[in-house]
Structures are given as structure tokens and as C-alpha cells.
Amino acid sequence: MAVPSVWCLLALQLVVMAAGPCGASERVISRIAFGSCANQSAPQPIWNAIIDFDPQLFIWLGDNIYGDNKRPFRLLGKERTIGPWKNVERFFPATEQEMRQRYEMAKNNLGYSKLRQRAQVIGTWDDHDYGLNDAGKEFSGKDTSQRLLLDFLDEAQESPRRKQAGVYASYLFGPKGKQVKVILLDTRYHRDPVFSDGTILGEAQWSWLEAEIKGPESEVTIIASSIQVISNLSATTGPIFYIESWGRFPKERQRLYKLINDSKRHGVFFVSGDIHFGEISRYDCGCQYSLYDITSSGLTQAVEKAVPPPLAFVVRVIAWLTPSTMRVFAPICRYRSCTYGRPNFGAIEIDWDAVPQRIKAEVMDEDGDPVIGVDFLLSELHPRSMNMTYREKGGYQQHCSLEIDLPWILRYRLAILFFGTISVLIAASALLAYIIVSISKTFIQKNILCFMLTGQSCLLNTLLYLHHNLTSASITFFSMASDNLFLFCTLY
Numbered sequence: 001m002a003v004p005s006v007w008c009l010l011a012l013q014l015v016v017m018a019a020g021p022c023g024a025s026e027r028v029i030s031r032i033a034f035g036s037c038a039n040q041s042a043p044q045p046i047w048n049a050i051i052d053f054d055p056q057l058f059i060w061l062g063d064n065i066y067g068d069n070k071r072p073f074r075l076l077g078k079e080r081t082i083g084p085w086k087n088v089e090r091f092f093p094a095t096e097q098e099m100r101q102r103y104e105m106a107k108n109n110l111g112y113s114k115l116r117q118r119a120q121v122i123g124t125w126d127d128h129d130y131g132l133n134d135a136g137k138e139f140s141g142k143d144t145s146q147r148l149l150l151d152f153l154d155e156a157q158e159s160p161r162r163k164q165a166g167v168y169a170s171y172l173f174g175p176k177g178k179q180v181k182v183i184l185l186d187t188r189y190h191r192d193p194v195f196s197d198g199t200i201l202g203e204a205q206w207s208w209l210e211a212e213i214k215g216p217e218s219e220v221t222i223i224a225s226s227i228q229v230i231s232n233l234s235a236t237t238g239p240i241f242y243i244e245s246w247g248r249f250p251k252e253r254q255r256l257y258k259l260i261n262d263s264k265r266h267g268v269f270f271v272s273g274d275i276h277f278g279e280i281s282r283y284d285c286g287c288q289y290s291l292y293d294i295t296s297s298g299l300t301q302a303v304e305k306a307v308p309p310p311l312a313f314v315v316r317v318i319a320w321l322t323p324s325t326m327r328v329f330a331p332i333c334r335y336r337s338c339t340y341g342r343p344n345f346g347a348i349e350i351d352w353d354a355v356p357q358r359i360k361a362e363v364m365d366e367d368g369d370p371v372i373g374v375d376f377l378l379s380e381l382h383p384r385s386m387n388m389t390y391r392e393k394g395g396y397q398q399h400c401s402l403e404i405d406l407p408w409i410l411r412y413r414l415a416i417l418f419f420g421t422i423s424v425l426i427a428a429s430a431l432l433a434y435i436i437v438s439i440s441k442t443f444i445q446k447n448i449l450c451f452m453l454t455g456q457s458c459l460l461n462t463l464l465y466l467h468h469n470l471t472s473a474s475i476t477f478f479s480m481a482s483d484n485l486f487l488f489c490t491l492y
Ligand SMILES: *[C@@H]1O[C@H](CO)[C@@H](O)[C@H](O)[C@H]1NC(C)=O
Pocket: 039, 040, 041, 042, 043, 066
């Protein structure tokens, strides 16, 4: 166990060393799996694929359970949960008892239990296991949730992680020369409201993170954030919908990039979850080497599963239509969008024995087959080693411009299509309504006219007439309706 246990306390007593990463273990770590968004009540067949991948370490990236409660999706009625006229929140917190039961259910899952016997499991949280959808520092149940998460992760009772405000932690694995540091961020406990451009981590966690990043080197440093760091999807999905990400807090994200750049720490990359699909993004202008963000989401919750199976292709088309400046379009992607909207997990393999050493980071499907992936040299994650001349020649596209700098027609492509489609639908319904109203008016008029002119009801004629006009769908009908009608009536 890398949790600060007896070993760590001993080490702390022997070497007077403040707040250093605890649990350094000598075992070489080369296979790491991670995942997010697991509904404890749903079947979780993906654990089999994760076990087959045979990771030494598994990292939970949040929404490890769905701890909060959800009201049904209702536009109308007494409890309206959607639209500008909604009168109750869609999500509300569960009781401690309910959350505890859900954690138990998750922990007793057969697949997950099997994984726990084979691999070390560490993790952080996102909103639903924090206790409430999209919640931040204002959420009152956070200390209870912290205790429940740390119980779920078997954190030792005396662990400092149980005494601090928030669940952030760091771990160091492997012998010198093959060290992997994992930094788990807490993006909830101290987070300001979403539109504030305030803080995500809060000052205490920032000081801790600065010490971790500026501290002793490691060959690889994985920063685990529940929400995406590099990709700012909201810039291209708004104003239809917004997704939480570091991009929504531009100042805070800049501070993170600057910290990594100033520290000159090499080997850093991000892993993230939250969004219910897999994506790999890369930013080439945050520090002096490319920063990757490997997003895997979710273990059970995935966008394509949220729609009836025949509509899955619509989700793929939308993913493909949503522009992105950070997404890595790798040759191995299963779909053109280079996103993956079915259940998935993240897999990192470090080949310490290769010369030069390599890292493979992939998003895997439920069968354990890669659906998105990148493969790079460990030396590429070194300041000033960005081999741009070579890359430019080789057609390597630099990811430096932000999503918000896209030309508006491209940036809002999805919104234009969405609102365009809605407008067309509204216009079509209005036209249809107009046609129906006109026809019924004509119908009434005709009957009256017929009656007045011929002294008898000509219902049958009218029906024949309507049938003819409807099937031929003649627009001119409307302008000429009364003339025709008269003619028609008099003919019969
Ligand atoms: C979790 O799965 C159960 C059983 O399939 C379902 O009833 C529930 O709505 C799901 N919860 C979420 C948050 O999707």
C-alpha cells in the first residue's frame, strides 16, 4: 500500500521530512489503468477488461459512485426540472446512509473486488461522489463525503488525508531512475462557482501542489484531475450546453501551466474523466514541451448509452461536428471524431526497457481494445526537447490556439446547426399549422357557401376537394382557394 501507513510514519520519524510524498515503493510501475463515472447500480462488465490489462495501479478519477439523487427529466408538470421555467433542481444530495450503501455496493462489485486483490487502487472524486452534480466549495456535505470516499479507498485511519480539507494526495512509485509520481487533485472541496473565474484548488492545495511539482524529480509525473485540463469543450458546445473543465477557469489554468513551466519539471502529463466519453488532447504552448491530457469516461456512463441504440450514430456525428483545437487525431482512432462514447477505461504503459524509453497512453473499450491512443518517447516530455523542426516537417500539427480563437462560424458550428435545425422545425410546424387552419376555414366556408349556393350540403365534394389539394400539396391553393371553391361548388 502506498497510503501513508506505518512505514510512512516510521520514515517521517527517522528523516525529518515535511509533507513529502509517502509510500515510495521500490517496485517498478509500468502499467497503470484509470477510469471514472461508474454507476454502482448498473452492471460493470468493464472490470474484466481492466483485469486483463493487468495494471499494477488503478486510479479512480471521480464519479466513482453516483452519490446524489436525480429527479426525472420533466419539462411540464408540478416538478419541472428542465427549461427556464424549472421550479426544482434536477439533482439533490443523498443521506449519508444512502451514500454509504452505494459505496458498499460499488466495493462489493465482483469485478472491482477482483481488481483490488491484484492492483493497488487510489483515487480522487468528482461531483457525483462529492455529493452533488457540479457542486463546489459551497456544498455542506463535503466533510461527510470526504470520510466516505476515504473509507471506500481503505485510507488508514491515522492518514493525514483524513485531517486535511479535501482529498488531494500524492504518491511516489518505483526505484530511482524509474520513478512515477501520481498527484491526485481535489477539484471540488475548494472550488469557486463556475462563472467566477475564481479558484479550483484553493490556496492550501495550491501551496501543497507547488511543493509537489517543485520537489524532487521523477521520470514520470501523472497529474490526475477529475475534470479535463487541456480541452475546453464548452467553448465549442456552448451555448447549447456547458461542461466543467479547467478551461472554464482561465486564470487558474494559466497558473497551473505556469507552475509546471517554471518548475522545469519534466515528464508531466494529465489524466482526467467526467465527460462520459474518451478523448486525448494535447497543448503545445503551456510549457516547454507538449502537455497531454488523457481523458477516460466512463466505466459505465457513456454518451452513446444515453440514447436508444439506433441513434448512437447521431452522437458520433455530433462529436465529429464539434470542433476542437486540442484533440489528438491519432491513426488508431476507431471513429473519425477520435472520441469514444461507449464505456471505456484509460491505460498507460511505460516501457522502461526500450531504448529510448517510451510511453503508450490509450483509451480502451469494454473488450480491452484500444479506441484512441498516443505513443511517445519519454524524452519528448523534457523542456527544450520539443523537436519542432522535425515535427513540422513530419506534418506534426502544433496545438497552440485555444478553442475560443477559432473563427466564430467554426467555433459555433454546433450551435448554428442546432438552432438552425430548431428554427427550421419551428417554421415547418408553423407552416403546417397555417395549412391546417386555412383548410379548416375553407372547409367551413365551403360548406356554408355550398349550402347557400346550391341549397344542399356538399360535404363529400369538399372532402374530395381537400384530398386532391392536400395530396398535390399545391401552395397556390391558398391564394386561389376561395375562387376554386366557388368554381368547384358551382360545377357540382
Ligand atoms: C444507475 O443504474 C440504475 C440501474 O440500471 C439506474 O436505475 C440508474 O438510473 C442509474 N443511475 C444513473 C445516475 O445513471
